[in-house]
Amino acid sequence: MSSEAVRRTPAPPTGTYIGMPKFAKNAKVQLADQQLRKNLRKATGTIRAKRVDRVAEVPEWEELRLAGEAIKNRTLRHLDTYLVQLEESLVRNGAKVHWARDAAEANAIVVELVKAKGVDEVVKVKSMATQEIDLNEALEEAGIAAWETDLAELIVQLGHDRPSHILVPAIHRNRSEVREIFLREMKLYGTPAPTDLTDEPVVLAAAARTHLREKFLRAKVAISGANFAIAETGTLVVVESEGNGRMCLTLPDTLISVVGIEKTLPTVADLEVFMRLLPRSSTGERMNPYTSMWNGVTPGDGPQEVHVVLIDNGRTKVLADPDGRAALRCIRCSACLNICPVYERVGGHAYGSVYPGPIGAVLTPQLRGTTSDIDKSLPFASTLCGACFEVCPVRIPIPDMLVHMRHKVADEKRHHVGVEQTAIAVAGWALSSSKHFELVQRVAMLAGRVLPGRTHLGPLPWPAAPWTNARDLPMPPTESFRAWWKRTRGESA
Amino acid sequence: MHAEGLTVALFATCINDVMFPGTPKAVVTVLERLGCTVEFPLEQTCCGQMFTNTGYFDAAVPDVRNYVKAFAGYDYIVGPSGSCVGAVRHQHPMLAAHAKDEGLAAEVDKVVARTYDFTEMLVDVLGVTDVGAYFPHRVTYHPTCHSVRVAKVGDKPYQLLSKVKGIDLVPLPDADQCCGFGGTFSVKNPDVSVAMGGDKARHVASTGAEYLVTGDNACLMHIGGLLHRQNAGIKTLHLAELLAHTESGI
Numbered sequence: 035m036s037s038e039a040v041r042r043t044p045a046p047p048t049g050t051y052i053g054m055p056k057f058a059k060n061a062k063v064q065l066a067d068q069q070l071r072k073n074l075r076k077a078t079g080t081i082r083a084k085r086v087d088r089v090a091e092v093p094e095w096e097e098l099r100l101a102g103e104a105i106k107n108r109t110l111r112h113l114d115t116y117l118v119q120l121e122e123s124l125v126r127n128g129a130k131v132h133w134a135r136d137a138a139e140a141n142a143i144v145v146e147l148v149k150a151k152g153v154d155e156v157v158k159v160k161s162m163a164t165q166e167i168d169l170n171e172a173l174e175e176a177g178i179a180a181w182e183t184d185l186a187e188l189i190v191q192l193g194h195d196r197p198s199h200i201l202v203p204a205i206h207r208n209r210s211e212v213r214e215i216f217l218r219e220m221k222l223y224g225t226p227a228p229t230d231l232t233d234e235p236v237v238l239a240a241a242a243r244t245h246l247r248e249k250f251l252r253a254k255v256a257i258s259g260a261n262f263a264i265a266e267t268g269t270l271v272v273v274e275s276e277g278n279g280r281m282c283l284t285l286p287d288t289l290i291s292v293v294g295i296e297k298t299l300p301t302v303a304d305l306e307v308f309m310r311l312l313p314r315s316s317t318g319e320r321m322n323p324y325t326s327m328w329n330g331v332t333p334g335d336g337p338q339e340v341h342v343v344l345i346d347n348g349r350t351k352v353l354a355d356p357d358g359r360a361a362l363r364c365i366r367c368s369a370c371l372n373i374c375p376v377y378e379r380v381g382g383h384a385y386g387s388v389y390p391g392p393i394g395a396v397l398t399p400q401l402r403g404t405t406s407d408i409d410k411s412l413p414f415a416s417t418l419c420g421a422c423f424e425v426c427p428v429r430i431p432i433p434d435m436l437v438h439m440r441h442k443v444a445d446e447k448r449h450h451v452g453v454e455q456t457a458i459a460v461a462g463w464a465l466s467s468s469k470h471f472e473l474v475q476r477v478a479m480l481a482g483r484v485l486p487g488r489t490h491l492g493p494l495p496w497p498a499a500p501w502t503n504a505r506d507l508p509m510p511p512t513e514s515f516r517a518w519w520k521r522t523r524g525e526s527a
Numbered sequence: 528m529h530a531e532g533l534t535v536a537l538f539a540t541c542i543n544d545v546m547f548p549g550t551p552k553a554v555v556t557v558l559e560r561l562g563c564t565v566e567f568p569l570e571q572t573c574c575g576q577m578f579t580n581t582g583y584f585d586a587a588v589p590d591v592r593n594y595v596k597a598f599a600g601y602d603y604i605v606g607p608s609g610s611c612v613g614a615v616r617h618q619h620p621m622l623a624a625h626a627k628d629e630g631l632a633a634e635v636d637k638v639v640a641r642t643y644d645f646t647e648m649l650v651d652v653l654g655v656t657d658v659g660a661y662f663p664h665r666v667t668y669h670p671t672c673h674s675v676r677v678a679k680v681g682d683k684p685y686q687l688l689s690k691v692k693g694i695d696l697v698p699l700p701d702a703d704q705c706c707g708f709g710g711t712f713s714v715k716n717p718d719v720s721v722a723m724g725g726d727k728a729r730h731v732a733s734t735g736a737e738y739l740v741t742g743d744n745a746c747l748m749h750i751g752g753l754l755h756r757q758n759a760g761i762k763t764l765h766l767a768e769l770l771a772h773t774e775s776g777i
């Protein structure tokens with residue numbers, strides 16, 4: 035029997051994120067997919083426009099962003115204190131708190147907790163933290179089926195696929211693809227899709243609802259993340275749109291929440307700011323449809339066994355870096371993905387991470403380090419156009435941080451003598467003094483004299499090829515500005 | 528006129544100096560037309576952002592020193608590039624801190640505060656939006672990312688363009704989206720860069736403009752390179768060069 039046959043859930047694509055080639059290579063593959071580009075342009079364009087409208091309704095938007103930034107900064111500055119307070123509050127509320135240093139520890143804790151309940155399946159609320167630690171596969175290995183219940187996550191899971199967006203993980207799929215996936219896969223994992231399934235969104239949603247219903251009703255254990263964890267009261271908060279989260283958080287008897295330590299907020303009052311920032315930034319809605327908040331165990335109501343797994347998984351390392359720690363302010367709203375012109379062209383899969391787009395480019399190499407090809411290339415996956423900072427509800431200066439990450443990567447390659455290092459050294463010398471610069475200019479101007487009458491250069495061999503494969507290059511003029519100035523105005527300034 | 532007697536130091540920028548001398552010449556033309564005295568301090572080289580943004584901070588520090596040396600004595604330093612002016616204002620303080628040179632940091636703070644994009648100099652300092660330009664052509668303007676989001680020139684370029692006699696200024700669809708140049712991004716990620724530039728070029732062509740105008744020649748070289756390869760028949764022009772045109776020629 036093949037290993038595929040003994041799996042409980044659809045197998046994701048083979049290979050690991052970290053084993054992926056550098057960004058430029060992945061991007062090239064994605065760019066060739068015309069359907070993908072069309073889907074992405076339409077989807078990001080729609081969310082972008084909605085966001086602009088909703089933000090325009092809030093005259094104090096910039097103040098809210100400043101408040102969001104300040105609250106997160108204060109929390110991160112005193113994270114040690116707030117985390118202890120969070121643990122105390124959670125325990126007081128009847129929850130059990132577990133601490134996990136990394137993905138392996140977190141997965142082991144969750145697997146043990148599920149096994150202890152004697153079940154072989156769990157339902158899941160959409161959660162970035164559990165994706166980051168690849169919890170579903172750890173559960174699968176332990177013989178436990180983890181069912182995603184968010185519609186888009188379900189599409190991704192049934193499609194043997196990976197998410198390509200933080201908020202809209204199946205953004206790369208259009209509805210006819212979704213129909214095919216449902217028809218092909220649902221019957222293998224539970225209630226089949228009706229044979230007359232159309233690609234109407236309401237019909238597809240109804241099929242998903244029916245498919246998931248039996249799983250909700252059967253589930254004894256649910257696994258969630260949390261958007262916020264309030265230290266003062268021990269309240270966990272999940273913000274969602276479909277109500278599947280509410281089902282998971284209330285029906286099963288046991289609830290396990292995997293929460294990154296940076297999700298902490300000091301007080302309930304702080305939540306107000308984020309409940310205004312998050313829906314408008316992420317889905318372009320004034321208010322999200324479902325906000326669930328729970329304080330541990332309430333006897334006779336909802337889950338009677340509540341676990342919270344607080345994970346580090348690289349976050350304390352990020353916190354220790356003054357140039358990188360702002361990334362921990364992220365509330366995973368996806369506004370930076372939706373606005374990003376690079377993301378719009380290539381989609382999420384090119385980033386080799388559960389966190390794609392601008393925040394992924396700046397956070398992933400910090401969490402994972404910069405040893406792999408993909409992680410080394412991510413800080414360069416941006417034109418530094420600055421649109422991400424403009425929309426970020428917690429004002430993460432992503433372009434500046436990318437520049438710092440680039441410095442880190444370049445510094446690590448310092449002793450390597452490659453094309454880039456040589457080019458930088460030559461250009462650095464040329465521009466380090468006006469005397470050098472003038473000398474180089476005189477050489478450059480010769481090109482214009484060698485090829486008189488030409489205005490542009492067409493395709494050139496390497497190393498000019500990356501530029502000239504698709505773009506003509508203007509010919510240098512025969513006289514630089516500096517030479518002209520000296521000739522017409524003399525040597526002095 | 529306000530500008531009478533004002534001495535302005537021209538920061539040509541390295542790419543304009545070598546590749547697009549017409550642009551700094553146009554700055555000289557316009558500023559002199561408005562009564563300014565223009566000087567060109569020869570110690571200047573580059574803003575250094577090519578190095579900074581590729582991660583080579585050490586290679587950028589000499590450029591910061593040159594900049595301070597060249598411009599320390601001036602009250603008004605003007606560059607025809609939102610990107611380079613933005614880099615001076617936004618990155619030079621960081622680079623001085625990186626060099627752990629407090630003296631340099633203090634000097635940087637002073638010159639940075641006196642550095643203006645060409646459009647800021649005209650609109651904010653000289654208080655002029657009508658510079659006496661004449662340009663009887665259909666023009667579309669691309670607001671480059673760094674001019675808008677780093678130098679923050681706002682709508683000043685549009686204020687200036689709207690006063691040009693004879694101009695037929697047409698709006699550019701999706702104007703605020705990046706053209707995909709991104710400095711070394713254009714060669715490190717050439718496929719994405721060209722895909723973005725291709726969309727920009729398509730939007731430009733859809734306006735039916737004869738001229739694409741921006742305040743940054745680097746972006747213009749990228750978009751123009753695509754337009755030229757496609758034989759789109761659309762010319763590219765720096766805003767300063769457009770503003771230098773008058774009814775009697777340049």
Ligand code: SF4
Pocket residue numbers: 315363364365366367368369370371393422425426427428429430
């Ligand atoms: S970085 Fe900012 S814009 Fe991007 S997902 Fe995080 S909070 Fe949202």
